[in-house]
Amino acid sequence: MIKSTQTLVQVKQDIKNLKEKSVSVTLNLGRNKLVKFHGKISGVYPALFTVCPLDDFKGKTTYSYSEFMCGRVKIKEIPRA
Secondary structure: OOOOOOOHHHHHHHHHHOEOOEEEEEEEEEOOEEEEEEEEEEEEOOOEEEEEEOOOOOOOOEEEHHHHHHOOEEEEEOOOO
16 A cells, blocks of 8 residues: 555545546556546545546446545546647
8 A cells, every 4th residue: 555645635625626627547456457548527525536437438437535545546637728
């Protein structure tokens, strides 16, 4: 487990600020398996957040804040052109 430098409150606020914005999501599935897709954060809840994929991604789209803090899920905002 990678120790996060942010607190849970900071992580929740960062995710909340990205709601309804285009993001790039990178999932670490273990054993050097990475999955990348583009989507929008569609829901922010007390224990988890949801990502609505923009392409034909068929996988889990609900993530907990602990997955983000541990580095299993990485989210990066896509700047608008």
